[in-house]
Amino acid sequence: MSHALLSPSGASRWMTCTPSARLEEQFPNTTSVYAEEGTAAHALAEIFVNYHTGKIGVDPFDAALEAFKGNEYANDEMYTYILGYASYITELFNEVRAATQDALLESEVKLDLSKYVPGGFGTSDVIIIADGMMNVIDLKYGKGVSVSAENNKQMMIYALGALEQYGWMYDIKNVRMTVYQPRLDNISAWEISAGKLLSWAETALKPKAEMAFDGAGEYQAGEHCRFCRAKAVCRARAEANLRLAQYEFKPGTLLSDAEIGDILKIAENLKNWVDNVTAYALEQAINGVKYEGWKLVEGRSVRVIDEKEAAPVLEGLYGKDQIYNVKLKGIGDLEKLMGKKEFNAAVGPLISRPLGKPTLVPETDKRPEWKAAAAADFEDADLSNLSA
Ligand code: SF4
Structure with a gap:
């Protein structure tokens, strides 16, 4: 499948760092097992949703399921999670259909996004329209990070594409966007009026998308760099990280608690960046690039028995x-x-669940604060999972 230069999933990056889209073109757009697994989950979701909402009958359903069985990512876990997702969609659809007989449900809807994003296109998993409300639902099968629907640019762009596609047939006043992550037990929904969404499209999205398409604007490093194909070799990111590392220490022999807190914050960014550069350099070195002062050697290996x-x-x-x-x-x-x-x-x-080892995380982490009373249960705390 070809990819749009300005993909909705990358919008929070290319809207912040507008030249990144053109810079990324120099790097291969590789897929991963996670992406392939996600594609399989979406294919299964379409089958279940279409059947459970009455869009297809038993025979095409059985045939589609039979064909899906051969998918290398098909497993019981996926069937269970996707069945749960299909039940969620079906319940929602039945709810709106109870009030509005001619409610519309479409799944895997191809959307033309080019009115706001040059060359933009995408696929919305499910769209339900009834009574002036349009639901735009996105299934995310990964189990990496919880995603919020609030001000989620990817979802807002899908919603704009759906407004363009259905707005002339239906009087859509509000849009509710839902991110459904079955493996993280996360369902996040956010609502916005169609008017506000269109105004955001004109004042924020469109100008940024045009700049991004032209490769214009300033490089701007940040959280979004993690998903940029240029992340290992981008100079702006390197400079931003090295600026972070130039921390002004106070006089004194030992670091203060405040300084340690600051270092922990900086360290995660630096660690991610160094990991990216190291992985990139290794790949290049394997392909014959020589970095002065460095050489490839055989790593440690363990004995195996036949x-x-x-x-x-x-x-x-x-x-x-x-x-x-x-x-x-x-x-x-x-x-x-x-x-x-x-x-x-x-x-x-x-079955019991022992207390997890204490882990130091930023205050913004959603987990409740660890109680010191449990400290006696641990001999050593795990700091390896420090995450921003
Ligand atoms: S790595 Fe970050 S700063 Fe560099 S182009 Fe990508 S998004 Fe922009």
């Missing part, structure tokens, strides 16, 4: 009991095997 050949020899010498470890499968695997209900009925009371 189990198929070695097992009969070892069994003959020591017997099965001595050469194998038998371990209970993990909870997730057992749930998959038995189904959550049956698993809980059989051993639910035997």
Whole structure:
């Protein structure tokens, strides 16, 4: 599938750092297993949504499911999550249909976004229109970070494309955007009037999109750099990070608590950047680039045994009991095997959740603050998960 230069998913980046879109063109747009898994989940979602909302009958549903079975990402977990998503959509649709008989539901809607974003196009997962309200729903199958629908530029651009597509047929007064993340248990919704959305399109989106398309404007580093294809070699990002590192320490032999707090904040950005540069340089070096003062060597590796050949020899010498470890499968695997209900009925009371190790995170993190009373339960705290 070809990609738009100004993709809705990258809008928060190219609206902030407008030249990034053209800069990115120099770098390959690679896919990942996560993206492919997401595509599979969307394909399954379309099948379930269309069937459960009555858009297709049993035969096409069975045929589509049968065809989907061959997908390399199809698994029980995906069926469960996507069925939950389809139920959410169906309930919402039934709710609006109860009030408005001619409510509209469309899934996997191709949207032309070019009125506001040059060359822009995209696909909205589900659009439901009834009674002056348009619902725009986006399924995100990843389990990385929780995404909020509030002022979410990607969703706002989809909503604008949908307004353009359906606005002439329906009197749409308000738009509700929903991000549905089944694996993170997150459903985030946000509402805006169609008027305000159109005004944002004219005053903010359109001018920025035009600049981005022309490669104009100033480079602006920030959180959004994480998703930029130029992130490892972008000079503006490097300079911004090195400015961050030029921290003005106060006089004194030891760092103050305030200084340590500041360093922790800076460190995460620097760490991400250094990781990006290191990964890029490694790839380049493997491809023959020589960096002065650096060389490629073989990394550490662990010994492996040819189990198929070695097992009969070892069994003959020591017997099965001595050469194998038998371990209970993990909870997730057992749930998959038995189904959550049956698993809980059989051993639910035997499952406990030990307290997690304390982790230092920024104040903005949504988790409740750790209580010092639990400190005695830990011998050492885990600081490896420090995240911005
Ligand atoms: S890495 Fe950041 S600053 Fe550089 S082009 Fe990309 S978004 Fe802009």
